[in-house]
Amino acid sequence: MTHATAAADLMRPPSPAEPGAGVYSNKLGMWVFLASDVMFFTALIGSYIILRFGMSEAWAAPGAVLNVPLTGFNTFLLICSSVSMVKAYAAIADGKPYFLRPVAGKMLRDGGLKFWLLVTILCGAAFVGVQVYEYIKLVEHGFTPAGYREGSLIAEHALADPVRYGAATGAMYGSTFFTMTGFHGFHVTCGVVAMTYLYFTKVLPEKYSPQDYRGIETIGLYWHFVDLVWIILFTIVYLI
Amino acid sequence: MTSVAHARPQAHDGAHHAPMSFWQKYIFSTDHKIIGIQFLFVSLFFLLVGGLLAIQIRWQVGFPGTPMPLAGLLPESMAVGGVILPEYYIQLVTMHGTFMVFFAIMPLLVGVYANFLIPLKLGTHDMAFPRINMWSFWLALLAGMIMLAGFFVPDGAARAGWTMYAPLSARPDLSGATLAQQLWCVSIVVLGLSSVMGSLNYITTVINHRAPGMTWFRMPLSVWALFITAILGVLALPVLQGAAIMLLFDQTIGTHFFDPVAGGQALLWQHLFWFFGHPEVYILILPAMGMVSDIVANGSRKPIFGYHSMVFAIIGIAFLGWIVWGHHMFMSGMNPTLGSTFMVSTLLIAVPSAIKVFNWMGTMWRGNLRFHVPMLNAIGFVSMFTIGGLSGIFMAATPVDIPIHDTYFIVAHIHYVLFGGSLFALFAAIPYWYPKMFGRLMSEPLGKIHFWLTFITYNLVFFPMHVIGMGGQMRRLYDPTIYDFLKPQQPLNEFISIAAFALFAVQFLFAFNFIWSLWKGKKAPQNPWEDNGLEWTLSNPAPHGNWEKVPNVYRGPYEFSSPESPNSDFLPQHVKLPTDRDPVPAPPPAGH
Amino acid sequence: MSWWLPPAASTFAGPIDTLFIVILILTGIALVVVEVGLVVFLVRYRARPGRKAFYTHGSTRAEIIWTAIPAVTMVALGLVSNHYWVMMKSKKSVPANAIRYGVHAKQFEWQMSYAGADGTLGTDDDFMVRNQLHIPVNQPVSLTLTAEDVIHSFFVPEFRVKQDAVPGMNIVAWFQATKAGEYEIGCAELCGMGHYKMRARVFVHTPEEYTAWLAEQAAAAQGGE
Structure with missing residues (x-):
């Protein structure tokens, strides 16, 4: 009960009026922001669905243009980062702000907030790196936001096998692919920047405590949301 | 688990403030009232810009081919020999719509009054996120400047109508x-960001920062309307952003x-x-209805x-607003x-x-x-919104929409809602809360003259x-006299134009009253309108941080002429009668 | 000037104008109730010293009444409107005997194509006339609207006909003119700088005139080749 009073203070809504949503403001604000972000991605994904399924000609087959195994690995990275985010959150909720500590009676070592958040940041940064690499390769091969670049490798493939490469729909493929994945990548980048900022201003100086780790919970919400959007995007863009 | 609520540190507690520099206090301010006032000045400026564009449109439609007075100031790419060029005309209609909708009416209603009123009416020290709030203002200003820059780039401002129909x-x-079309998109994306930041602030504040006793159904309708508007904003603007980015x-x-x-x-x-x-559209009218x-x-x-x-009507309108978009696309x-x-x-919206x-x-x-x-x-x-609402029924009935779609009938309709509706509400709201902003009252006689002249013109x-x-004149027509049937x-077009110039001129009365009263207006008593709202428990202008101790709320905001207060015809929300019980703080939820 | 809808010259004008008048009467009643009510209230209940307002929070019965009346009216209006809407705009409603024309809109002109001697549109002997649509009176016609570049809107006020022409889409619009004569076609959707001058004409001929005109065009087309 010692720190329970203070904990109840900061991790709960401030209003003495009546329970609103029952959450403190930062978290509530993030929820509202995520609702708005859902609408943003809905606009992009909805347009993709309308454009893709409104076309009479075939869309490029999965894996024809895109490197699915590479992005599959990238998806795995992002899922790992979500797991490490949960670990970071659990660590600080239990009051473990340090990097690693021995676990009694086992060979294992257990990480704290500093360790798990670092893992999350690194996974996120690696995801962005892989995506940048993927973009560079795609553009090199001739897949651009405007479609298949004339005279490029992919354009030649498309000439040889117009159905598999969706020769007639390349322009829309490029438009939707780069816009959707690009804005997702932008969201991941923002998350990485925000987490890095928190890491240096709050986590390393050990400003979080089990009484107040609102920043971690709030950024965690965002991070899981970005992860979820990616799983949807990966499914509809790479696998279908 | 004792003394939970009182120990809470407040980021912007009223009394304990270190003195701040002018910049901190008035420019990069995080005080919701200052931000509201900043929005007020900026959006009144854009209202003037939109008005200047409007009278040029009216000159061309009323007197096509006649040199416009002062048109010599415009460069050759806009007007030759004082005669407006067709390419400049479509820039005028595009930017008039854009400025009025996105940079005048929307920030005037939401930017100014959501910021100013929500904390004051709910009894809190500031918004939930004061710094995000400041960013919301600066981004809105940036967006406006980007939009305005369109007029100064080589090939002129955006010119595909404010609706920007592709292709x-x-x-x-x-x-x-080329460039101006891109500036339009960039500006809208920035504005969307600003709106989302503002709205998430308003929503969080309304849910989490109400004074003790300020239950949902004791909130003033203005706050209800602004709250629902913020929800609409948070969900609608990102869709526009997505579309603008694709464009x-x-x-x-x-x-x-x-x-x-x-x-x-x-x-x-x-x-x-x-x-x-x-x-x-409902973002532009709901706050007006609330106020x-x-x-x-x-x-x-x-x-x-x-x-x-009234509350459920607001919610109903907001809900129906999501499933009627196709009525803009009947043709x-x-x-x-x-x-x-x-x-x-669409027809069902007539009910709420x-x-x-x-x-x-x-x-x-x-x-x-x-x-x-x-x-x-x-x-x-009330009277003008009624006309605007009723004329909407003509367009909602699809067969009748056929001849009047994309004609001046819809121009009339939208102006009855946005000018007769939103702008009249602002002409009501600005003098009403003026004392709370500036400590002085606007001139009543001038205000009355302004009202009547505006109402008539x-x-x-x-x-x-x-x-x-009804006669069939299409919108955005540079020169209606090209068509024999128009x-x-x-002559009626000329009449409208002359009346429009008069209407524009009359607005300077308002501008004069507004500016003159800043220095010369009558000092306002604490509660000049004898209102019940919490904001009138503060001095005029309201101090930084609002209350030292937030008042308790004992009733709804509309207890006028209540038998419980025999000596006056109003009963403020914070006044405790012998029969009232103090609000009990909500019990903390178990665990966390 | 007329102060009213333009003179009617198609079969659509009847129902549309009638519906317009019905809505005008309904909204007129609502308008008078509200505005007269307001004025009466303003005069009767103006503040006077010593008077106090009647303290009430509302009346459920009154509110149910003024919710139900508009709701019922609106639903009824919707049902009636929908009947005519389907008749005018549904693809299934285009009469089987309608004569087909192609209307291709581009910045800033209307290109009307006509079936040539074989009587079917979309064959080699089609011919095109710029900014002139010639049709017979009292005969359903159907237009296939297409657009070259941006969105345009085909609008003939006297016929109560309006339909956007959208690039990438083939949109069918039909109507039946009831009065021979010459009418203007306007563009009702902002389509660029020259939007205002995107004007064309529709000539409604008697059957004899129409046949003669077609023959003349066919001859001209032959001569041209």
Whole structure:
């Protein structure tokens, strides 16, 4: 009960009026922001669905243009980062702000907030790196936001096998692919920047405590949301 | 688990402030009141810009081919020999709509009054996120500057109508503008960001930062309306942002979202735009309805008639607003069966709107009406919004929409809602909360003259537009006299134009009153309108941080002429009667 | 000037104008109720010293009445409107005997194509006339609207006909003119700088005139080749 009073203070809504949503403001604000972000991605994904399924000609087959195994690995990275985010959150909720500590009676070592958040940041940064690499390769091969670049490798493939490469729909493929994945990548980048900022201003100086780790919970919400959007995007863009 | 609520540190506690520099206090301020006032000045400026564009439009439509006075100031690319060029004309209509909707009415209602009123009316020290709030203002200003910059780039401002229908907007070779079209998109994306930041602040504040005893159904209708508006904003603006980004990509990096030649769809833009656009229409009217409700109850000295149904009407309008976007597209080639569905949902919006109008009348019925300037303008709102709402029924009925779609009939309709509605509500709200902002009252006689002259000239401008539209005059027509069937209407067009110049001139009375009263207005007493709201428990202007100790709330905001207060005809929300019990802080939820 | 809808010249004008008048009467009643009510209230209940307002929070019965009346009216209006809407705009409603024309809109002109001697549109002997649509009176006609570049809107006020022409889409619009004569076609959707001058004409001929005109055009087309 010692720190329970203070904990109840900061991790709960401030209003003495009546329970609103029952959450403190930062978290509530993030929820509202995520609702708005859902609408943003809905606009992009909805347009993709309308454009893709409104076309009479075939869309490029999965894996024809895109490197699915590479992005599959990238998806795995992002899922790992979500797991490490949960670990970071659990660590600080239990009051473990340090990097690693021995676990009694086992060979294992257990990480704290500093360790798990670092893992999350690194996974996120690696995801962005892989995506940048993927973009560079795609553009090199001739897949651009405007479609298949004339005279490029992919354009030649498309000439040889117009159905598999969706020769007639390349322009829309490029438009939707780069816009959707690009804005997702932008969201991941923002998350990485925000987490890095928190890491240096709050986590390393050990400003979080089990009484107040609102920043971690709030950024965690965002991070899981970005992860979820990616799983949807990966499914509809790479696998279908 | 003792003393939970009191120990809470407040980021912006009223009394304990270190003195701040001028910059901190008035420029990069995080105080919701200062931010509201900043929005007020900036959006009044953009209102003036929009008005200047409007009178140029009216000159051209009323007197096509005649040199416009002062047109010599315009460069050759806009007007030659004082005669407005067709390419400048479509920039005028595009930017008039854009500025008025996005940079004048929306920030005036939401930016100014959501910021200013929500914390004051709910009894809190500031917004939930004061710094995000500051960013919201600066981003809005940046967006406005980007939009304004369109006039100063080589090929002129954006020119595909404020609705930016693709593919015209997506193809510089077809519209004739390259950079300005891109600036339009960038500006909208920035504005969207600003709106989302503002709205998430308003929502969080309303949910989490109400004073003790300020239950949901004790909130003033203005706060209810602003809260619902914020929800609409948070969900609608991102859709516009997404669409604007796609449009920008079409213009810059070669995507083909809206280009049918490469497999894109022209109607996709319209669906996205109006999916945003219709909720946007309610963003532009709901706060006006809310503030008018407050002012009508105050002016009538009577509780608002049917408070709960007013709240549910706001929610109903906001909900229906999401499923009516197709009524902007009845003639677009959209599947006619979809048209039938959208017609029904659109007609149903008449129901909550009717509830609101009749409840305002019910409020005035057997009241004790005080005709102060805010009340006059609020009554103007009720009567003019009624016309705007009723003329909407013509367009909602799809067969009747066929001849009047895209004509001046719709121009009349939108102006009856946005000028007769939103702007009259602002002419009510600005003097009403002026003392709370600046500590002085605006001049009543000047305000009354302004009201009557505006009311008359406004109707002379916009009512005949219904007739012009029935006659078939299309929107955005540079020179209606090209068409034989429109020539006979030209005298009426001239009449409208002259009335429009008068209407524009009359607004300088308001501007003068506004500026003059800043220094010379009568010092306001603490509660000049004898209102019940929490904001009137503060001194004028309201101090930084608002209250040292937030007042308790014992009742709703509309207890006028209550038998419980025999000596006065109002009973403020914070006054404790012997029968009132102190609000109990909510029990903390178990665990966390 | 007329102060009213333009003179009627198609079969659509009847129902549309009637519906317009019905809505005008309904909204007129609502308008008078509200505005007269307001004025009466303003005069009767103006503040006077010593008077106090009647303290009430509303009346459920009154609110139910003024919710139900608009709701019922609107639903009824929707049902009636929908009947005519389907008749005018549904693809299934285009009469089987309608004569087909192609209307291709581009910045800033209308290109009307006509079936040539074989009587079917979309064959080699089609011919095109710029900015002139010639049709017979009292005969359903159907237009296939297409657009070259941006969205345009085909609008003939006297016929109560308006339909957007959208690039990438083939949109069918039909109507039946009831009065011979010459009418203007306007563009009702902002389509660029020259939007205002995107004007064309529709000539409604008696059957004899129409046959003669077609023959003349066919001859000209033959001569041209």
